[in-house]
Amino acid sequence: MSKTKQDEALSSESKFRWYAVALVTVAIAISYFDRQTLPVAIAAIQRNIPISNQQFSYLQTAFLLSYAALYAVGGRLLDRLGTRRGFMLIMLWWSIACALHGLASGFMLLLGARFLLGMGEGGAFPAAVRVVAEWIPPEERSTAVGIINAGTAVGSVLAPPLIGLVLLHSGWRAVFISAGTLGLVWVVWWILTYKSNSLTLSDNTVDARLLGEQLSFGQIISIHSVQAIVFAKFMSDSAWYFLLFWLPKYLYDARGFDIKQVSYYAWIPYAASGVGSFLGGYFSSRLLHRGYSLDTARKWALGLSALFMPVVMLVPLVPVQLAILLFSLAFFCQQSWSGLIMTLPADIFPLSAVGTVSGLVGFGGAIGGAIFGVVAGYLLGHGFGYGTLFVLVGTFHLIGFLAILLFAGRIQPLRSTDLREIESRV
Numbered sequence: 001m002s003k004t005k006q007d008e009a010l011s012s013e014s015k016f017r018w019y020a021v022a023l024v025t026v027a028i029a030i031s032y033f034d035r036q037t038l039p040v041a042i043a044a045i046q047r048n049i050p051i052s053n054q055q056f057s058y059l060q061t062a063f064l065l066s067y068a069a070l071y072a073v074g075g076r077l078l079d080r081l082g083t084r085r086g087f088m089l090i091m092l093w094w095s096i097a098c099a100l101h102g103l104a105s106g107f108m109l110l111l112g113a114r115f116l117l118g119m120g121e122g123g124a125f126p127a128a129v130r131v132v133a134e135w136i137p138p139e140e141r142s143t144a145v146g147i148i149n150a151g152t153a154v155g156s157v158l159a160p161p162l163i164g165l166v167l168l169h170s171g172w173r174a175v176f177i178s179a180g181t182l183g184l185v186w187v188v189w190w191i192l193t194y195k196s197n198s199l200t201l202s203d204n205t206v207d208a209r210l211l212g213e214q215l216s217f218g219q220i221i222s223i224h225s226v227q228a229i230v231f232a233k234f235m236s237d238s239a240w241y242f243l244l245f246w247l248p249k250y251l252y253d254a255r256g257f258d259i260k261q262v263s264y265y266a267w268i269p270y271a272a273s274g275v276g277s278f279l280g281g282y283f284s285s286r287l288l289h290r291g292y293s294l295d296t297a298r299k300w301a302l303g304l305s306a307l308f309m310p311v312v313m314l315v316p317l318v319p320v321q322l323a324i325l326l327f328s329l330a331f332f333c334q335q336s337w338s339g340l341i342m343t344l345p346a347d348i349f350p351l352s353a354v355g356t357v358s359g360l361v362g363f364g365g366a367i368g369g370a371i372f373g374v375v376a377g378y379l380l381g382h383g384f385g386y387g388t389l390f391v392l393v394g395t396f397h398l399i400g401f402l403a404i405l406l407f408a409g410r411i412q413p414l415r416s417t418d419l420r421e422i423e424s425r426v
Helices: 003-045 053-081 083-103 107-121 124-135 138-170 172-193 206-214 217-221 224-253 259-265 267-289 294-307 309-317 320-348 351-381 386-407 416-425
Strands: none
Touching: 003 053, 003 083, 003 107, 003 124, 003 138, 003 172, 003 224, 053 083, 053 107, 053 124, 053 224, 053 351, 083 107, 083 124, 083 172, 124 138, 124 320, 124 351, 138 172, 138 259, 138 267, 138 294, 138 320, 217 224, 217 351, 224 309, 224 320, 224 351, 224 386, 267 294, 267 320, 294 309, 294 320, 294 386, 309 320, 309 386, 320 351, 320 386, 351 386
16 A cells, blocks of 8 residues: 555545544433333333332342353453444444333333343443444544443433423333334444544554463453453443433432423432543543553552542432432442443454453443342342442442452563463463
8 A cells, every 4th residue: 555545545634533432422322212112111111010119129130140151251252353343232232122122011011121122232332342442543533432331321311301201291102112123223324424444553462362262261250350340340340330320210209200200300419420431431540641550540540549439428418409419429420430441452452352351341330230230139028228329339439449459460561471371361
């Protein structure tokens, strides 16, 4: 290729980078809109299908168990199929599953639809991180993942008012059909516009990429940094999924909100989470631009995000307006943390292993959410109040951050020599 053509290709690839990020951000927004349909619509659903607190926790657990399993499997699948084809199949699956909720006539059918939705959405973030590893240079990756992670807030912010509007005018079944249709529209958009990156942006060598392809699940799991990051995600997502799935129900049960009030106020913490997603990633990127090491830039941002999570312990003790403010601060810090921790696989591993590692990290988080969801339902059903649960979740991010400090080692790209050592050790 001549120098002129190469320059033109570089310019074209550079322009597409942030378009690809925007495209994935929309997908993540849709995924969080889809998973919020049930929590926001639960009061309306209960008029047709009786659902207890324990059964509500089972619905979330069904989602999270399949979500966890397909997070790991989906990440590996993406490394085999490639980003373009893999993301298309994932989104197609979860959009159809979301629409199936609207056909449920009883609890078991709703449980099955929820399980299928989790299966599809399990591959979303591994695919997103692969897009970032494929397109974005290291010094901008945390900003890119922060923007993508802000899509979770967009979907969550839009969910309460839009779902409330549909509930009031068309009923709860229409909520799920509409959400599923939106996902199918995105699939068409993705097929028509996304392309794989033909250039190498990562500073990992081709040799490292080839070695990354050869690493098995067992070899990847044996790496101490992977174990630490998976455990940290396990802890933090135990808190996050409780806050995400139970906030609307807390407002219904403990604060006496109705559907209109939830529609008016429940979006505020999710909006704060979107700001946190972007600012956490941007802050880490700025530290890199100022000459700090990758290890320092990531750990400082993660530590500050974890530091303020205990504010949720105060939620039951304050008036509802201040409770919403505390939720907002916790959501801000959680999603700052989440975007940063999901950047780490792209920071450390070659592209050929990014999907697998991201999947394992997400698997840990989803399992944590599933386990604590059942614990939350059990405690609420056996005489404990929301105050006990908020005390517990307020500690989880700090525990996760300590695990990263003590066991993750230095955050930096693995080289060919590191990967060969891992292969020889297992």
